[in-house]
Amino acid sequence: MIYRAFLVVLFLVIAIGGGAWxxxxxxxxxxxxxxxxxxxxxxxxxxxxxxxxxYSRARHVRSGGLALGPSEGIVLTAHTDSSxxxxxxxCTYRIEGSTPPARLWTLYVADAQxxxxxxxKQKRSATHSQMAVLENNNRFSIAVSSHPLPxxxxxxxxxxxxxIVLTLYDTPLAAASQLSEISLPTITQAGCDx
Amino acid sequence: MLRLFHAIVMxxxxxxxxxxxxxxxxxxxxxxxxWTQVSSVADYYETVRLxxxxxxxxxxxxxxDPFIDAAACRFNLEDGMLSVRGQxxxxxxxxxxxxxxxxxxxxxSDRVSSGPLLDAVVLTPIQMQRLxxxxxxxxxxxxxxxxxxxxxxxxxxxxxxxxxxxxxVSAFLDSLQCEALESQ
Numbered sequence: 001m002i003y004r005a006f007l008v009v010l011f012l013v014i015a016i017g018g019g020a021w022x023x024x025x026x027x028x029x030x031x032x033x034x035x036x037x038x039x040x041x042x043x044x045x046x047x048x049x050x051x052x053x054x055y056s057r058a059r060h061v062r063s064g065g066l067a068l069g070p071s072e073g074i075v076l077t078a079h080t081d082s083s084x085x086x087x088x089x090x091c092t093y094r095i096e097g098s099t100p101p102a103r104l105w106t107l108y109v110a111d112a113q114x115x116x117x118x119x120x121k122q123k124r125s126a127t128h129s130q131m132a133v134l135e136n137n138n139r140f141s142i143a144v145s146s147h148p149l150p151x152x153x154x155x156x157x158x159x160x161x162x163x164i165v166l167t168l169y170d171t172p173l174a175a176a177s178q179l180s181e182i183s184l185p186t187i188t189q190a191g192c193d194x
Numbered sequence: 195m196l197r198l199f200h201a202i203v204m205x206x207x208x209x210x211x212x213x214x215x216x217x218x219x220x221x222x223x224x225x226x227x228x229w230t231q232v233s234s235v236a237d238y239y240e241t242v243r244l245x246x247x248x249x250x251x252x253x254x255x256x257x258x259d260p261f262i263d264a265a266a267c268r269f270n271l272e273d274g275m276l277s278v279r280g281q282x283x284x285x286x287x288x289x290x291x292x293x294x295x296x297x298x299x300x301x302x303s304d305r306v307s308s309g310p311l312l313d314a315v316v317l318t319p320i321q322m323q324r325l326x327x328x329x330x331x332x333x334x335x336x337x338x339x340x341x342x343x344x345x346x347x348x349x350x351x352x353x354x355x356x357x358x359x360x361x362x363v364s365a366f367l368d369s370l371q372c373e374a375l376e377s378q
Contacts, residue, residue: 165258
């Protein structure tokens with residue numbers, strides 16, 4: 001009789017505990033699904049829309065974010081530079097490439113949690129397509145650094161990890177199923193503070 | 195021994211079922227989603243700014259992009275079609291319809307609209323059918339956005355190129371008016 005009760009309890013512990021634990025594990029610990037990558041850039045175009053898989057949907061609802069729809073744009077995030085080194089606020093980076101196919105783009109530096117950095121007193125940690133000065137052939141070069149630099153300069157302060165977020169608005173890319181066909185800007189490290 | 199093994203196997207199958215049940219029920223019971231948070235501060239058809247210094251709205255979800263300002267209003271299409279209007283000559287705006295789980299189900303950019311006027315009508319396919327049958331509406335310049343979402347919120351994002359644009363963009367977002375139109 002006791003053995004039987006033990007088996008029932010064991011069944012319930014495995015079923016309820018295991019079920020809840022495995023959901024938590026996938027939502028909180030595992031990397032999200034549906035990622036598109038191109039060089040250092042990654043994007044989750046369907047996250048936060050009804051087309052996302054149930055795991056992405058549950059994850060999104062729990063985080064309470066406001067996802068961009070395909071007609072609005074796409075968010076590209078880089079955690080590393082183009083040679084796979086983690087982005088650090090102590091280093092200077094150069095973001096170079098041709099203008100992405102979008103009516104408007106913005107670029108900002110965020111902390112590890114994705115919150116936009118406020119920037120320094122004189123300069124914001126962000127720029128956009130109408131602010132950045134283009135070079136010949138519609139190419140641009142943006143410096144992300146804690147030191148003032150000529151040209152397009154995005155100021156960062158403090159230290160620790162950071163991510164660079166490039167948002168393209170009104171772009172055919174948002175409906176694409178692959179990013180690799182489009183040439184996105186490269187992120188090159190150009191020295192670090194000791 | 196066999197019964198112990200049996201209990202463990204049944205437990206694992208049960209865990210799979212519990213996993214799926216939690217996964218699919220979670221979005222319906224979440225309190226952190228954008229819809230619940232917008233609902234906590236704004237009544238239906240009340241425009242609420244999702245950025246700004248107002249302390250009541252600082253806890254609300256807002257666009258992560260520092261150059262984007264936004265405003266939202268909740269709707270229920272059972273009250274009738276939703277009319278969304280805003281006015282102001284600003285560089286770029288988008289409009290998105292989020293459902294009651296906070297998922298972006300439909301979006302447009304200002305490319306589809308002509309002039310500095312945002313004039314959209316959100317409606318269900320049935321309301322659209324009724325509207326088409328009524329010839330009195332011909333010549334109307336509004337954008338008709340058909341959606342299967344009955345209850346949700348509309349979010350208008352606006353691009354703020356720099357601080358000098360902020361008053362103009364704020365005026366545009368504050369001018370945003372949501373109201374339920376009586377269905378004919």
